[in-house]
Amino acid sequence: MKSLLVKINSKLNAQGGFLKAVSLLAGGTAAAQVITFLALPVLTRLYSPQEFSLLAVFTAILGMGAVIACMRLEVAIPLPEKDEDAASLLILSILCATILSAFSLLLIIIWPHQIAELLGQPQLYRYLWMLPLGIWLSATYSAIQNWATRKKYFSSIAKTKIIQAGMGSSAQIGIGFMGGGTLGLLIGQLMLSGMGIVGLAKRALRDDKANFELVSRKTMLEQLREYDKFPKYSTFESFANTAAIQIPLILIASMAIGPEAGYLLLATKVMSVPLGLIGRAISQVYLSRAAEEYRLGNLGDFTAGVVTNLAKIGIGPLAFIGIVSPTIFPLIFGNGWERAGDLVLWMIPWMILQFIASPISMVMHVRGWQRSMLALTVFGLLLRVSALFIAYRINIESISEWYILSGALFYLICIYIFFKCAGVSLKHTFNVLQSSTLMIGIWAIIGCIIAFIVGYL
Structure with missing residues (x-):
């Protein structure tokens, strides 16, 4: 048995640990997907297709906002040769996400009814305040996850996937049983988007504190110039890619019978x-x-x-x-x-x-x-x-x-x-x-x- 385990571990560590990394991430993601899938038959009996339509529109807007919130600088985090340069990109990403989320909140405060009417979903008006929070949670998690990917903290990423699925699905089911309606679906969606930020951030600060201490305004500007193609081109590319999936959902919700x-x-x-x-x-x-x-x-x-x-x-x-x-x-x-x-x-x-x-x-x-x-x-x-x-x-x-x-x-x-x-x-x-x-x-x-x-x- 011991020799078999040694052979399995050797196989997983082959190709620079590629198979082991995939197995860790796949294991965590598999558990998360199983939790989410097992919750669906309960959710479809607690919530109507119309409430799922509202969730579809909400997640569509959240997805489009979250994918551009970091100006795509989070995608560049695994690329620099030096960890201190990647740390500057991480801080930049979170700052961008905070600014965009605050701006979206301002728009919602000024024009809440107009935004809901524009989306063709007037009943979404009462839930618009949740969008800026969801955008920030999702974008920040993505940035920190890319740092963890760079550092090969694959087991930590896998744990956060399970936490997201467990907490999000539990919230949707629990609030649904209490008659919370659409609110339950949306609160659960926020948890699915951003739970796990604290866990990944704690590990980054514990294991990589020295790299973050080297971050300054100067280093962030240097990295912004080095990877300026991401804000210039990848931001619009990723928005178009996400919009190609999400805008049709919004249009279908408003156009279809x-x-x-x-x-x-x-x-x-x-x-x-x-x-x-x-x-x-x-x-x-x-x-x-x-x-x-x-x-x-x-x-x-x-x-x-x-x-x-x-x-x-x-x-x-x-x-x-x-x-x-x-x-x-x-x-x-x-x-x-x-x-x-x-x-x-x-x-x-x-x-x-x-x-x-x-x-x-x-x-x-x-x-x-x-x-x-x-x-x-x-x-x-x-x-x-x-x-x-x-x-x-x-x-x-x-x-x-x-x-x-x-x-x-x-x-x-x-x-x-x-x-x-x-x-x-x-x-x-x-x-x-x-x-x-x-x-x-x-x-x-x-x-x-x-x-x-x-x-x-």
Whole structure:
């Protein structure tokens, strides 16, 4: 047994500890995803699809605000060679998040009714005050998490993921049982966004205090000049990328008949479980090593290896979830949520392509292609919004399907561009497809059998 444990530990520490880092992050993220998923059948019985639609609009605005709050300086934290330079970037990121959150609070104080009407959700008026707090919590956590990623504090990051899921889901369920309505969903969302800040900050101050003592106004200005491409280009790129996902939710909530955005939100949450389980963990570790691999001239092979592992691990389960969802959604989430199950089936191509593309998207930043990434994400935003307006003109009842198909097309284009940027060859691409075909087939067959049995019963 001892020799087996030694072999496992040696395997995990191979490739500079890449597998061990992924296992730690994946373990924490998996636990968090399981907690969140187990809470969903309770939440769909405590809250109506209309209340989920309000949550969809709230999280859409929060997501767009949080992603630009640090001016994308948090993304640069793992890149400097010196820790004191990265510490300056961390402080800069938190300062930017504080300023933007304060500014958003000022706007809400001055024009609360106008903002709610503009969003097409007048009932959201009473909850707007929560947005600045949510933006600050989410942005600050992202900045501190990137510091922890740089320092390879992967176990601490994993713990915060579990804390976020546990506290957030508990708040939503508890307030829901007390009849808190939409407020319960939103308070839980704030906890999901920012819980864990204190834990990561304590470790950073305990283990890296010397680096933060070297931070000054001068060092922050130096790092701001060094990484000025991130505020100039990556801020707009990341906003466009997030807006391409979130603005359609806002438009669907205001344009569609009934709580369509609520159904779409539940479908997205279900499909995000496998994405969050592996994809995000690999994304963080990829970022922590990609710059080094690029300097060594190994970025293409490194990226190809990551994509191959993603394809083997994730595509089959995603296909399985999509196939069984139309039949099992009413059983798991209760009557009234059948539409969400149908949308999950439509999402299979989109989520598979996103699962491959998202973890390696940071290659554009590693190569310094911020302007190209900006153009790509703006194109994605225009593509999806255009799809919604076409659906609105042709058939409003299929608006979600048009949105989903536009997302699949966008991520297909992204994969092609990311491969070109990383130097992944055509041969590698074919190897990825070939290596995952058998597992996809097995998962799909199992899904069809289960869907048939459940539908028959």
